[in-house]
Amino acid sequence: MLREDVTEAIRAAVFEELAAVGYARMSIEGIARRAGVGKTAVYRRWRSKLHLVLDLVSAIAVQGLPTPDTGSLEGDLRLLYEVTSRALRHPVASQVIPDLQAEAARNPEIAEALQKALREGQHGVANGIVRAAVARGEVRDGVDEDLALDLVSGPLYWRSVVVRAELPKGYLGSLAAATGAALRAL
Amino acid sequence: MLREDVTEAIRAAVFEELAAVGYARMSIEGIARRAGVGKTAVYRRWRSKLHLVLDLVSAIAVQGLPTPDTGSLEGDLRLLYEVTSRALRHPVASQVIPDLQAEAARNPEIAEALQKALREGQHGVANGIVRAAVARGEVRDGVDEDLALDLVSGPLYWRSVVVRAELPKGYLGSLAAATGAALRAL
DNA sequence: CGACGTCGGAACGCAACCGTATCGTCGTCA
DNA sequence: TGACGACGATACGGTTGCGTTCCGACGTCG
Secondary structure (H helix, E strand, O other), X not given: OOOHHHHHHXXXXXXXXXXXXXXXXXXXXXXXXXXXXXXXXXXXXXOOHHHHHHHHHHHHHHOOOOOOOOOOHHHHHHHHHHHHHHHHHOHHHHHHHHHHHHHXXXXXXXXXXXXXXXXXXXXXXXXXXXXXXXXXXXXXXXXXXXXXXXXXXXXXXXXXXXXXXXXXXXXXXXXXXXXXXXXXXX | OOOHHHHHHHHHHHHHHHHHHHHHXXXXXXXXXXXXXXXXXXXXXXXXXXXXXXXXXXXXXXOOOOOOOOOOHXXXXXXXXXXXXXXXXXXXXXXXXXXXXXXXXXXXXXXXXXXXXXXXXXXXXXXXXXXXXXXXXXXXXXXXXXXXXXXXXXXXXXHHHHHOOOOOOOHHHHHXXXXXXXXHOO
16 A cells, blocks of 8 residues: 555655765665655665665666667667667766666676666667668678677767767767678678 | 875775775775775875875876777777777776766766876777878778767777676677778768 | 884764654545 | 554664874884
């Protein structure tokens, strides 16, 4: 009989807190405070900070993204990049992702949850694109799929999250073209 | 008249602590404990955790890497990837880099120090490789240099740090070939 | 030899959270 | 209408780190 609105307020507060101070500094007290809720309400639902975050990450992982299908490799890449870069522009995502990613280096459970989310998200979509290109004959059959995925996903992540530089007009198109060329060269 | 051996012990302890628990959880007490030193010795040298870390990051940034020069784009890339992947294999690097990178999203001073280190390290070397390729005529003149750098550095970082998967034999060679093709297509 | 400054160690009061327990209140069902 | 359970609030003792202060020991200069 837990109240759903309270649960939702906590979930939202966790995201905000995660973005604001990061996993390490995040406290149950802080979450409850931000959610306008008693600590009791939080502990009644999750046993610890870790369980809370794992639950949220898993929930996100469930939302499977649709694979683009424009009929060409470059078109698919372009679409993927547009969706991805829009997602990474959200402050919450751009703060939370690197934070959890760093935490994953220390906590195997977070690492696993993140891997799963990655596999069902970015990784899965990229895989679909590559396989469609292979089926279409645009990419040689028998390519190293893992390498192909790194080529597809790496540059935009590096630019958006690591370098944190703006994406000038035309960037995504050029990136899609260059990546397409790289895949065809495999 | 600060004793240099004490200073060095503290520096080493900071790296270990940073790798073990991360910037957020790292405490002056913990550093002093690990270094076998009094808190006094730390505070006498640095005013805060932030100053300490900024100092270390800046120190690393100074070590300029030599630009590879094998005479071909692919050879240069291959060499860069070998050096980079070896560096990223060190546990300290693979724990500390994502951690500071996440922290940079919250702290402009860390972000700036990291940007500088990046520019004088990976970024600088990659830039040298691309320009040499342009001079050699392997890459079209007038390419978007930033995009080129993303193509060069992104995939390996994604694979090593984000996906955290092993690099099978032959991976670096294939990656260099694919990246070369992408650059030539720009 | 004597003065000075750094050393490690210990203690200070203060603040934040931990996870638990105990309030009285309020909404919902039977 | 009465019982139940989740609610926010508050308090608990315990832990950890903050940044500062004082101490006696030691080394190194002058």
